[in-house]
Amino acid sequence: MKKRMLEVNDLTVRAPGPTGGKILVDGIDLVIRQGGLFTLIGETGSGKSIVAQALTGTLPEELSPSGRVCFDGVDILRLSAHERRSLWGRKLFLLPQEPERALDPTMKVAAQVEEIFKVLRYSSRRKAREETRRLFARLGLSASNEGRRYPCQLSGGMNQRVLFAMALASPANFIVADEPTKGLDPLLKRRVTDLLGELNRLGKTVFCITHDLLVARRLGGNLAVMFRTRIVEKGPAEIVLERPSHPYTQGLFQALPENGLHPIPARMLQEMQGV
Amino acid sequence: MFEPAQATARDKRTCIVAENISKTFSRRGSHTKPLLQGLDLRIAFGEIVGITGASGSGKTTLGDILLGLVRPEGGRIQWAGRDRTSLTRAELRDLRPKYQKIYQDPFRSFPPWLTIRETLTDVLAYHGLTRGPSDTERRLRRAAREVMVPEDLLDRSPGRLSGGEIQRLALARALLLEPFFLVADEPTSRLDPSVQALVARLIMRVAGERNMAVLFISHDAELLKVVCHRVFALEKGKLHARTAWRRT
């Protein structure tokens, strides 16, 4: 058994409010092993993104989390804001939803990747340039062509790949991707999904949040299904996706257009919430 | 006000016509590439037409041209059987609200500091569609019911709603003006499958009940097959017919 990269015990997050506030995430337990790939799927607004924020220490201050989020043996929830910030880029890397907004618009993209080598890995300028060229080639970009452009001159898909190069360049071993395929066309969606798999094969531990069942299927690894603040089902992706046991997961499949586009009836949702 | 019946006899069943539309796309003025090249499209009342295509193929631009938000470089748009450029200012003012849109990111289509009730009340009040506060209240409740959203959610600000709720309320806002035509620009691409099914089914129902023409833009070819009467792929500036499961 590989060592545990991330262990979440009884993570509960409450919204601010008079009597403790509304529960946004309710008693989540998760284990992600070193080099593993974990996908969290579920309802929009079920608390998926809040889980991701808790894992990366980017939870808004007004939310009060309880429980434990052990990352590499350290409880993130107990760290100060400054200590948490020092993890970013060094220990964990957050792949943002909109690549255009995450890149520096005034800097050529290759230089942005080189900067990561220089700042976070203390590489020499020459080494940084060489490593960047290698990474770009691996991701199907050319350092001498696309690398010399600014983010606004590249397509969304290319910027996405630049961000993946940054993830690979950083010494962080834990990559969190919150809805990486949101709003992408099928071709790009498949490419991004495959890139995430590629990151994983190259040794990074990947935690991916998505509402797209096809992305989850393509990624594989371990999977958990979240519904109304709780995890209702988890296990290896192929098993959960082939033979879902919870009515919500089953309902998600029924709702896919190819299975008839049947929304889960409101009555059933209420019943499930009671379960 | 224009009524669909006022359209000429030949176009009575046709809600919106686009003929020979062309549009080039320029980025930073450096290079231009043709986006739409002599594109034709007609949509009948009550019909849902699906458009799919890769990112950047011009789907959203096509929708915006039909809505009169973007001016095409060539070609004609007909609203209610009349060439859009031949409409007088007054006619245009009357017809404008009949051509509506819902967005991929519904959160950003509402001003964040107003409650949904305030935004929707603005729409009714501006067009004088209400006879007083109690009438406004009645209409808002009916609008919320039509899109299956609990009435108390009207008092929330956009940020305190889920993606499915706010998209349905965006539809409700569009429906307040009793539109002839609706552009649904990837309305479900940010929703989970179950909520996607809910919103897509809702659009199908509303289009049928209100005899409204819909241009449904999506990346999801499977979704379009179920939702639309006709499906086209937008490739190299032209529309190419694809199979749809629904009967016209």
Next chain:
Amino acid sequence: MSRSRSILSRNIRLSTGLTLISVVVALSASGPLLEHRALDQNLDQRLKAPSVQMPFGTDALGRNILARLASGGVNSLVLSSLCVTASLIIGVLLGLTSGWLTGSLLDKSLLRLVDIAMAFPGLLLALLLAGLLGGGPAVVAVALIFTGWTDYFRLARSLTVVGRTAPYVEAGRLSGFSGFFLLRRYILPKVLPHLSVLATLGMGKTILYISSLGFLGIGLAPPKPEWGAMIAESLPYMRQAPHAIIAPAGAIFLTILGFYLTGQALARNAGRQGAA
């Protein structure tokens, strides 16, 4: 935690700023009551050091400095709020229009006008006008408004240019709303918080300008008290009676500090709102 510390420091800024402003306002509010005392000369009491009866002492003509500070405060505050309000109104109205009609002839002409207005330093313009028209508060106001509205204009314009591309503005346009309605309902609420920050900072800046002009002898005609003029009058007696300079200089300093701190605290607040 760094966040709570920043809230704390913001609160300290805000409360210090507001306290300073209220002290100045309270002092000035008593100005009209003390007006005759501010003008009463008493040559026996020239350049007296601060005492219990006269907390800030007297000036070269034996006038009560505290009374003169209070009385001068009214003039500065009234004049500067007048200038700031007028600049704000002009700047917002023109800025919204210009930003909404970017690239139009009106927008281009307004931008040229701003370039011209910004090329004049306010102080020099006031000196020029005073030379042409004679002194007086009206001249000061005209000069400060002419050079002051540009800041509000530029901020309002750029916020409008950004704001009008928001999807909810497009949705509003599709709802058939007129440009005027969209500006009032969808753009202005986003613009105002930022402008109120600028206006608060502008109050401090304007008071500094008024005092500088007073020091140079433009503005209210003596013997009416004005902080800048008070410094100028007491300059020859700096050695014998430093308090006669320190008091008005301190008043100017603390007033500007008050507005500056308040403005900074508001700016953080507006930034937070803008980000949400």
